[in-house]
Amino acid sequence: MVAQQTGRYSKYIRPISVLFDVITLTVLSLFFFRDLNVSEVNYVVYQTITWLLIAAIVGYYEVFRFTTPVEILSKLIKQFSLFLLVVIAFFPFAKTAIFSGTVIAYFVTLSFIIIVAFKSFLFIYLKKYRITTGSNYRNAIIIGYTAEAIRLKEVFDNRKDYGYRFYGYFSDKKQNPEISGRVEDIKKYVIDNKIDEIYCSLNEISNEKLKDLVEFADEHKKAIKFIPDTKEIFSKNLKIDYYELFPVLSLQKTQLHNPLIKGIKRAFDVVFSLFVIVFLLSWLIPILAILIKLESKGPVFFKQGRPGLDEKEFFCYKFRSMQVNRFTEKEASKNDPRVTKMGKFMRKTSIDELPQFFNVLLGDMSVVGPRPHLWSQNKAYATRIKKYMVRHYVKPGITGLAQVKGFRGEIETEEDMVNRIKLDVFYIENWSMFMDMKIIIQTVINIFKGEDKAY
Template structure:
């Protein structure tokens, strides 16, 4: 089973932009600083980390379709001002290095011109692209037929470069030819018409209906934003953006949606998975392969389609721990006759999961994250457990918070799945690199200590 992919090419713009910027400052540094007696490996690593850290600090790459040119100029000046100071700070600590203010000034000026030019080219090209090709648009609806809602619709109509296609109002309080239906009609309309964003007037909808709508948006990966009235803004977990002078509130995404945080987590995954593959799997894999083959016929590895990020299918790798069978969508249970003797040992120690470090290296999984479920479990629990689909906002993990808290293995009751999802959602909403490290350490402890539900 393969879920339909809903992504757009625009999701690649930010990582491409980051890569180009780093390449520009790297190439120019190698050229202009070549005679300064620098250890270029250390310096390039230093300035790359500095660039990424500063970009995260000032939100340099958080440029949206409604961001103004003035905001972009401000971000560029902030980025280069701080980056210049960090680059200069490197020289006093390298005693044999020749300091050249001229070389730094030329390198920074050319870097500034190239990166600013690329940024503005992308920004204005995308605006032009949306208008001329009618592509890269986002379908939007508005809940409420208020003066604020009408003003927002006018912004959509007048600023085609923002890239929004207005599909209608929904209201329980007003009747109008432009009103497509009532609030209760929204869910079907959003699914049928492939709506991307829901704008909600805060004085139009009750708290109960709003809560239900937020849960619906979570489950269906839709964006919900809020049109504030002047009397009440009741959520601290909101970010305010301006479409020209029009304020729009958005529910804050988790840290794991931040491109810089994604980059940091991905970097950690690559380094950690390479370490395991080189220093552990390089000798463990041949040994396990021989033991598997001695006990039963069949392949060394077992691969199975699982739902991953955005519910897109990937193939999860494991050492084969069962006799070859046709019931792969049935999860293992206690004293499962399909499990081999070697398989029982591997499952008890979690050694069967080690090939998933190749999944991590390939980018399908993360070291830490919600465990990937079977497709049959996804179909069964997606509609029964609240916030179940939130776990697909991030890459699945080899280990996770739910697993180290004891919610691993066979799902015997709905309560088991509910508790697992609670920990998965908590992890996604409260992620930190420290939490990842703690989960990894606890996983290693659990491997040596043994777990009752590891079968």
């Protein structure tokens, strides 16, 4: 079973921008600093890490279709001002390096000119591309028919370069030929018309309906933004953006949506998985292969399609712990007759999960994240449990917060799944590297202690 995929706009623009910046800085530094006796490897690593850290601090890569040229220039100046300081700071600690203010000035100035030229080209090209081709647009609706809602619609109409298509107003309080329907009609309309963003005037909707709408947006991966007024809304962090002079409030994305954080987490995954593959699986696979084959016929590895990031299917690998059977979409239960003697030991110690480090290396999984469910579980619980689909905002993990808290293995009641989802969502919304390390350490402790539901 393969889930229907949802489209993402411009998903390659930011990675391309990051890659271009890093390559430009690397090439230019190697050229300018070649006569300054600088250790090339040490400097490039130092430069790349500090560039990305500064970018995260100043929001350098947080540029959207409605970001003004003045804001972009401001980000560039902040980025390069701080970058100049960290470049200068490298030389006192590099004992053999020769400091040259002139060379550093040339390096930073040329880097600034090239990167600004590329950013300008990309910014202008994308705006013209949207206007001339009609591509890469976001479909939007507005809840409410207030003066602010009408002003926002005028921004959409007048600024074609922002790339929005306005589909209609929805309101329970006003009657007007321009209104496309009532608030209760929104969910069906959003799905049927592939709406990407919902703009909500807060004085037009009750808190209960607003909460329900936010949960709907989470479940269907739609952006919901607010037209601000004096009404208090529930506890969510908000950020403010400006479409020209028009303020719009958006729900803050989690840390795991930050490109720098994603890069750090991915780097950790690659290093950690390579360590496990080289120093553990390299000798463990041949031993387990012999033991698995001696007990039962069938392949050494078991692979199964699972829903991953954005609910896209990937093949999850395990050591085969069961007799070959036709009921692969049925989860294991206590004293399951399909489980072999060797399989029982592997499942009790979680050794059967170790091949998933290959999934991590390939980029389908992370070391820590929500465990990938069966497709049958996704189908059963996606619409029954609130925020279930939020777990697909990040890569699935070999281990996760729900697992170390005891919610692993067989789902005996719906409450088991509810508790698992609560912990998965908490992990996504409150992620930190420290939390990842705690989960990894607790996973190892649990393996040696043994777990009741590890069967």
